[in-house]
Amino acid sequence: MPIRKIIHIDMDAFYASVEQRDNPSLRGKPIAIGRPAEERGVIATASYEARVFGVKSALSTAEAFRLCSGLILVQPDFTKYEAISIELYKIYQNWTDIIETVALDECYLDVSHHRSATIIAHEIKKRIKDQLQLTASAGVSVNKLLAKIASDINKPDGICVVEPGIVSEFIKKVPVKDINGVGSETMKKIYSLHLGSTCNDLQVLPLIKMIEYFGSFGEKLYYYVRGIDDRPVFSDRESKSIGTETTFQVDMYDLKKLHEIINEQLREVVSRGIEKSLKWRTVTLKIKYKNFKQITRSKSFDYFDDDFSLFSDEICLLLKEIDITQGVRLSGVTISNFVHKEDEHYLF
Template sequence: MASAASSPEPSPDDAPVADDPPRKIIHVDMDAFYASVEQRDDPSLRGKPVAVGGSRERGVVAAASYEARVFGVRSAMASATARRKCPELVFVKPRFEVYSEVSRQIRAIFADYTDAIEPLSLDEAYLDVSGVASARDVAEAIRQRIKAETKLTASAGVSYNKFIAKLASDQNKPDGLCVIPPHRGAAFVQTLPVKRFHGVGPRTAEKMTRLGIETGADLAAQNLPFLEAHFGSFASYLYWASRGRDDRPVRANRIRKSVGAERTFFEDKHKEAELVEALGPVLDALMERVERSGAAGRTVTLKVKFSDFRQITRARSFAAAVGSRDAIGEAGVGLLRALLPMPLGVRLLGLSISALAGEDEADGVEQLGLEL
């Protein structure tokens, strides 16, 4: 294992502020949400390996049932790869309107227990229930209500901060509950592989392995200057997380910074006419989300991904927020035409609006862009 540099540790004054008494945080995460909804609604899919997403060559798995995961099928995997891993895999077209409706049902259940709800996506959220006698009992009541009212299962993690609650929700999946009290927090974190830490992706995990850091305990053995030398601004988060510390509050009404939609094509697009035509369904999907959220923004951004997976964006900003289909569509087509002729075939187009009307500089970010 890498040895820590001989530099002074941060003083107690630098640490995240400890809560007295500790907060009670629940992280609820639906089990294989999209795939479970499909299996619920179509009994013929139950017990079978199911992938929600496109089945063609350019398709991507949006979600996989637990039966599919046994074969190594995972979300964001290319559909062709998923089919090689599991030849019996059943592909189902996504129904985001159904998933959104079920998500609203689940959030209504949350609201019966607390107003402090921070959604992370359609299928997971943090809840602060610090005022209750038993957070465990609340988490179990929520899980049982979700099962009774939606016929779906959820896993939950209960702890004194968001970082550990999220880790705990994954501990006993599916349909599980895990409670980590304050006196067990640091020890629990230090038994885990660092690749399970929120924010530690494959590249960071590989870098840590090269440094001899594979577990939370290995990470906790490093001092802050050592971590800063290797991980920059991410170091402080890693230092305190490995010690079971996280002072982030549960933020209700997180600030939405952008609304977007994108589409991957089964075949590359080259010509102006087919590219402009292909932008139409992307604009349709974006406008559904704009209308649903009531959003308007000053910046329209076009995203283009080429056949070699290189990606570029181009943006146009307005003096005032725009939210109409005509204005957003005109800006998107104008940005697209300015890039012609394309150097390579185009495999994906995306459109989004940002600098939303009424947004402030709060930290919360909710991205609504979903690949079609």
């Protein structure tokens, strides 16, 4: 089987970096993108200067100011971020059409048909810096799991390559908490069982024990801690849905804050749908409680639309069915049942 070549591109503090680029007075200062504390806002992202103080995404704005009294809060400009995301997508298309967009600032590229993924990653980073005056970090490896882990290693403006021959040694040192899908509850279980904290520690467990300890996720985790991940890069052109999700570092019990986060997730997926000239009929809310029970709630309309406010109102209604007292560890929003705008008139 041919070796796959996967690149994970992650823009560095994307929203904050855009604002610092466009406003020189913000450069070198701790800034955060988010809504005001009086609106019970949450932080979408923070500059690296702010992260030194512990300011990070999903933190309440009030808590962010408690951690950093000199923090500068900037209102998000999603129209601008979406426009830049479109430019990023155009850059990626110079090398491949197999692009899976995870968020406005993050994507996977399958460049298996090229000779060197490492050279391409360097070229993409240079093109982004030259054209957009922004920096990105890149991870290069044989699958999505390893590429994503690698992209975090040399941030910001870094690159990390995990070649096929070093995968087994590389993954042993990776903390389990850095594995995709592992949240606070999984780590609590691992610590309570005294299993250690690295992928190497969990490799001693047979598959049957992983499933016993971690349920259905145990099978995935069994392979992930060995650096094995067969998930394909889903080309956006072939996507049957567009979604995003967030695993919280601390379980969520604040319904208003959760609503704010879910609304921002909806903004992301709506913008990605609009980028692709799509309209859709269905919006789905995904919630995973701290006990790993997962529920989804969907609403389908009789017509296609791309209006944010329409789907935001529906998300608000779906959210009323959520029992926040159980503690929410993950939320996600997905849109589906697409039609291309250019094809829409053929439906009638």
